[in-house]
Amino acid sequence: EVQLVESGGGLVQPGGSLRLSCAASGFTFSSYAMNWVRQAAGKGLEWVSVISGSGGNIYYADSVKGRFTISRDNSKNTLYLQMNNLRAEDTAVYYCAKTHSSSWLLSDYWGQGTLVTVSS
Amino acid sequence: EIVLTQSPGTLSLSPGERATLSCRASQSVSSSYLAWYQQKPGQAPRLLIYGASSRATGIPDRFSGSGSGTDFTLTISRLEPEDFAVYYCQQYGNSPPLTFGGGTKVEIK
Numbered sequence: 001e002v003q004l005v006e007s008g009g010g011l012v013q014p015g016g017s018l019r020l021s022c023a024a025s026g027f028t029f030s031s032y033a034m035n036w037v038r039q040a041a042g043k044g045l046e047w048v049s050v051i052s053g054s055g056g057n058i059y060y061a062d063s064v065k066g067r068f069t070i071s072r073d074n075s076k077n078t079l080y081l082q083m084n085n086l087r088a089e090d091t092a093v094y095y096c097a098k099t100h101s102s103s104w105l106l107s108d109y110w111g112q113g114t115l116v117t118v119s120s
Numbered sequence: 121e122i123v124l125t126q127s128p129g130t131l132s133l134s135p136g137e138r139a140t141l142s143c144r145a146s147q148s149v150s151s152s153y154l155a156w157y158q159q160k161p162g163q164a165p166r167l168l169i170y171g172a173s174s175r176a177t178g179i180p181d182r183f184s185g186s187g188s189g190t191d192f193t194l195t196i197s198r199l200e201p202e203d204f205a206v207y208y209c210q211q212y213g214n215s216p217p218l219t220f221g222g223g224t225k226v227e228i229k
Binding site for chain 2: 035037044045046047050059060061062095100102103105106107108109110111112113
Protein backbone atom coordinates (compact mmCIF):
# COMPACT_ATOMS: atom_id res chain seq x y z
CA GLU A 1 0.00 0.00 0.00
CA VAL A 2 1.32 3.40 -0.99
CA GLN A 3 1.85 5.70 1.99
CA LEU A 4 3.05 9.28 1.97
CA VAL A 5 3.51 11.10 5.25
CA GLU A 6 4.40 14.79 5.28
CA SER A 7 6.00 16.55 8.22
CA GLY A 8 7.80 19.76 9.06
CA GLY A 9 4.98 22.26 8.79
CA GLY A 10 4.33 24.90 11.40
CA LEU A 11 4.20 28.59 12.17
CA VAL A 12 7.00 30.74 10.79
CA GLN A 13 7.52 34.48 10.52
CA PRO A 14 7.66 36.23 7.15
CA GLY A 15 11.15 35.90 5.73
CA GLY A 16 11.76 32.70 7.64
CA SER A 17 12.51 29.17 6.47
CA LEU A 18 11.06 25.71 6.85
CA ARG A 19 11.94 22.30 5.48
CA LEU A 20 9.13 19.90 4.70
CA SER A 21 9.67 16.16 4.47
CA CYS A 22 7.60 13.43 2.87
CA ALA A 23 8.30 9.85 3.91
CA ALA A 24 7.26 7.35 1.24
CA SER A 25 6.57 3.64 1.47
CA GLY A 26 4.77 0.91 -0.42
CA PHE A 27 6.39 1.54 -3.80
CA THR A 28 9.82 1.79 -5.41
CA PHE A 29 10.46 5.42 -4.52
CA SER A 30 13.37 6.01 -6.86
CA SER A 31 11.30 4.96 -9.87
CA TYR A 32 8.79 7.77 -9.60
CA ALA A 33 8.82 11.52 -9.94
CA MET A 34 7.27 13.36 -7.01
CA ASN A 35 5.23 16.53 -6.82
CA TRP A 36 4.55 19.13 -4.15
CA VAL A 37 1.12 20.76 -4.39
CA ARG A 38 -0.32 23.31 -1.97
CA GLN A 39 -3.76 24.54 -1.02
CA ALA A 40 -4.57 27.70 0.88
CA ALA A 41 -7.53 27.49 3.23
CA GLY A 42 -10.78 27.44 1.29
CA LYS A 43 -8.95 27.77 -2.02
CA GLY A 44 -8.02 25.54 -4.92
CA LEU A 45 -4.95 23.45 -5.63
CA GLU A 46 -1.68 25.01 -6.76
CA TRP A 47 1.22 22.99 -8.14
CA VAL A 48 4.53 23.94 -6.51
CA SER A 49 7.33 21.71 -7.80
CA VAL A 50 8.25 18.37 -9.34
CA ILE A 51 11.39 16.27 -9.20
CA SER A 52 12.16 13.25 -11.35
CA GLY A 53 12.97 9.85 -9.86
CA SER A 54 16.71 10.35 -10.19
CA GLY A 55 16.52 13.97 -9.09
CA GLY A 56 17.98 15.11 -12.39
CA ASN A 57 14.93 17.01 -13.62
CA ILE A 58 13.37 19.68 -11.44
CA TYR A 59 10.74 22.32 -12.13
CA TYR A 60 9.11 25.03 -10.03
CA ALA A 61 6.06 27.23 -10.21
CA ASP A 62 6.98 30.84 -10.89
CA SER A 63 5.50 31.82 -7.52
CA VAL A 64 8.19 29.90 -5.62
CA LYS A 65 11.13 29.89 -8.03
CA GLY A 66 14.30 31.12 -6.35
CA ARG A 67 12.87 30.63 -2.86
CA PHE A 68 11.96 26.93 -2.68
CA THR A 69 14.19 23.94 -3.37
CA ILE A 70 12.91 20.43 -3.96
CA SER A 71 15.17 17.44 -3.36
CA ARG A 72 15.01 13.76 -2.57
CA ASP A 73 17.03 11.08 -0.83
CA ASN A 74 16.26 7.81 -2.55
CA SER A 75 18.25 5.86 0.06
CA LYS A 76 15.82 7.15 2.70
CA ASN A 77 12.67 7.12 0.52
CA THR A 78 12.15 10.75 1.44
CA LEU A 79 11.18 13.86 -0.48
CA TYR A 80 11.99 17.35 0.75
CA LEU A 81 10.93 20.93 0.16
CA GLN A 82 13.22 23.63 1.51
CA MET A 83 11.26 26.87 1.75
CA ASN A 84 13.17 30.12 2.26
CA ASN A 85 12.12 33.76 2.41
CA LEU A 86 8.57 32.73 3.21
CA ARG A 87 5.69 35.10 2.56
CA ALA A 88 2.17 35.31 3.94
CA GLU A 89 0.86 34.03 0.60
CA ASP A 90 2.80 30.78 1.09
CA THR A 91 0.41 29.87 3.91
CA ALA A 92 -1.24 26.62 2.86
CA VAL A 93 -1.48 22.89 3.34
CA TYR A 94 1.39 21.31 1.45
CA TYR A 95 0.84 17.90 -0.10
CA CYS A 96 3.42 15.57 -1.53
CA ALA A 97 2.19 13.31 -4.29
CA LYS A 98 3.56 10.28 -6.10
CA THR A 99 3.32 10.33 -9.86
CA HIS A 100 1.50 7.84 -12.04
CA SER A 101 3.22 5.26 -14.22
CA SER A 102 1.67 6.81 -17.34
CA SER A 103 3.18 10.26 -16.85
CA TRP A 104 5.96 11.71 -14.75
CA LEU A 105 3.77 14.73 -14.10
CA LEU A 106 0.44 13.11 -13.12
CA SER A 107 -0.14 12.69 -9.38
CA ASP A 108 -1.95 9.55 -8.29
CA TYR A 109 -1.36 9.07 -4.57
CA TRP A 110 -1.27 12.00 -2.17
CA GLY A 111 -0.23 12.41 1.44
CA GLN A 112 -2.54 13.99 4.00
CA GLY A 113 -0.64 17.26 3.95
CA THR A 114 1.21 19.46 6.40
CA LEU A 115 0.11 22.98 7.30
CA VAL A 116 2.49 25.89 6.84
CA THR A 117 1.45 29.19 8.37
CA VAL A 118 3.48 32.31 7.64
CA SER A 119 2.56 35.05 10.05
CA SER A 120 4.12 37.49 12.48
CA GLU B 121 0.69 28.55 -19.02
CA ILE B 122 -2.60 26.81 -19.71
CA VAL B 123 -5.51 28.27 -17.73
CA LEU B 124 -8.34 25.88 -16.87
CA THR B 125 -11.83 27.21 -16.23
CA GLN B 126 -14.34 24.94 -14.52
CA SER B 127 -18.07 25.38 -14.60
CA PRO B 128 -20.39 25.61 -12.88
CA GLY B 129 -18.82 26.76 -9.64
CA THR B 130 -21.46 24.88 -7.66
CA LEU B 131 -23.80 22.12 -8.76
CA SER B 132 -26.81 21.36 -6.55
CA LEU B 133 -28.21 17.91 -7.20
CA SER B 134 -29.97 15.06 -5.44
CA PRO B 135 -28.64 11.53 -4.97
CA GLY B 136 -29.37 9.43 -8.03
CA GLU B 137 -29.17 12.36 -10.41
CA ARG B 138 -26.59 12.80 -13.16
CA ALA B 139 -23.81 15.34 -12.72
CA THR B 140 -22.02 16.96 -15.64
CA LEU B 141 -18.93 19.06 -14.87
CA SER B 142 -17.05 21.11 -17.44
CA CYS B 143 -13.39 22.07 -17.76
CA ARG B 144 -12.29 24.43 -20.52
CA ALA B 145 -8.63 25.11 -21.34
CA SER B 146 -7.18 28.35 -22.65
CA GLN B 147 -5.23 26.37 -25.24
CA SER B 148 -5.22 22.83 -26.48
CA VAL B 149 -4.18 20.22 -23.91
CA SER B 150 -1.59 17.99 -25.57
CA SER B 151 -2.33 14.28 -25.89
CA SER B 152 -5.41 14.75 -23.71
CA TYR B 153 -3.23 15.06 -20.62
CA LEU B 154 -6.23 16.05 -18.55
CA ALA B 155 -7.04 14.61 -15.13
CA TRP B 156 -9.92 14.91 -12.67
CA TYR B 157 -9.63 14.76 -8.90
CA GLN B 158 -12.18 14.52 -6.12
CA GLN B 159 -11.57 16.22 -2.78
CA LYS B 160 -13.66 15.91 0.35
CA PRO B 161 -13.31 18.29 3.33
CA GLY B 162 -10.17 17.66 5.33
CA GLN B 163 -8.90 15.06 2.86
CA ALA B 164 -6.28 14.96 0.14
CA PRO B 165 -7.36 14.92 -3.49
CA ARG B 166 -8.11 11.55 -5.05
CA LEU B 167 -7.33 10.80 -8.69
CA LEU B 168 -10.46 9.81 -10.60
CA ILE B 169 -9.68 10.18 -14.30
CA TYR B 170 -6.49 10.61 -16.30
CA GLY B 171 -5.78 10.89 -20.00
CA ALA B 172 -9.17 12.60 -20.23
CA SER B 173 -11.11 9.32 -20.09
CA SER B 174 -9.22 6.58 -18.25
CA ARG B 175 -10.46 5.69 -14.80
CA ALA B 176 -7.85 5.42 -12.07
CA THR B 177 -7.49 2.26 -10.01
CA GLY B 178 -10.55 1.49 -7.93
CA ILE B 179 -12.76 4.24 -9.33
CA PRO B 180 -16.39 3.16 -9.88
CA ASP B 181 -17.68 3.12 -13.43
CA ARG B 182 -20.32 5.74 -12.65
CA PHE B 183 -17.45 8.21 -13.14
CA SER B 184 -16.52 8.90 -16.74
CA GLY B 185 -14.44 11.49 -18.52
CA SER B 186 -14.57 12.74 -22.07
CA GLY B 187 -13.31 15.48 -24.33
CA SER B 188 -10.21 16.62 -26.16
CA GLY B 189 -8.44 19.78 -27.23
CA THR B 190 -9.84 22.52 -25.02
CA ASP B 191 -13.13 21.09 -23.77
CA PHE B 192 -13.41 18.29 -21.23
CA THR B 193 -16.25 16.81 -19.19
CA LEU B 194 -16.55 14.72 -16.05
CA THR B 195 -19.83 12.85 -15.76
CA ILE B 196 -21.15 11.09 -12.68
CA SER B 197 -23.99 8.95 -13.98
CA ARG B 198 -25.91 8.52 -10.71
CA LEU B 199 -24.80 10.45 -7.67
CA GLU B 200 -24.13 8.43 -4.55
CA PRO B 201 -24.06 10.15 -1.12
CA GLU B 202 -20.26 9.83 -1.02
CA ASP B 203 -19.88 11.69 -4.33
CA PHE B 204 -20.76 15.09 -2.88
CA ALA B 205 -17.40 16.83 -2.90
CA VAL B 206 -15.27 19.31 -4.81
CA TYR B 207 -13.89 18.24 -8.20
CA TYR B 208 -10.80 19.67 -9.86
CA CYS B 209 -9.47 19.24 -13.36
CA GLN B 210 -5.75 19.41 -14.02
CA GLN B 211 -3.65 19.51 -17.14
CA TYR B 212 -0.28 17.80 -16.93
CA GLY B 213 0.96 18.27 -20.51
CA ASN B 214 4.45 17.39 -21.64
CA SER B 215 6.22 19.77 -19.31
CA PRO B 216 5.47 22.03 -16.36
CA PRO B 217 3.85 24.18 -15.19
CA LEU B 218 0.98 21.97 -14.20
CA THR B 219 -2.27 23.82 -13.68
CA PHE B 220 -5.55 23.12 -11.94
CA GLY B 221 -9.01 24.47 -12.53
CA GLY B 222 -10.74 26.42 -9.79
CA GLY B 223 -12.99 23.51 -8.84
CA THR B 224 -16.67 22.59 -8.97
CA LYS B 225 -18.50 21.86 -5.75
CA VAL B 226 -21.19 19.20 -6.05
CA GLU B 227 -23.59 19.73 -3.17
CA ILE B 228 -26.76 18.03 -2.01
CA LYS B 229 -29.87 19.81 -3.16
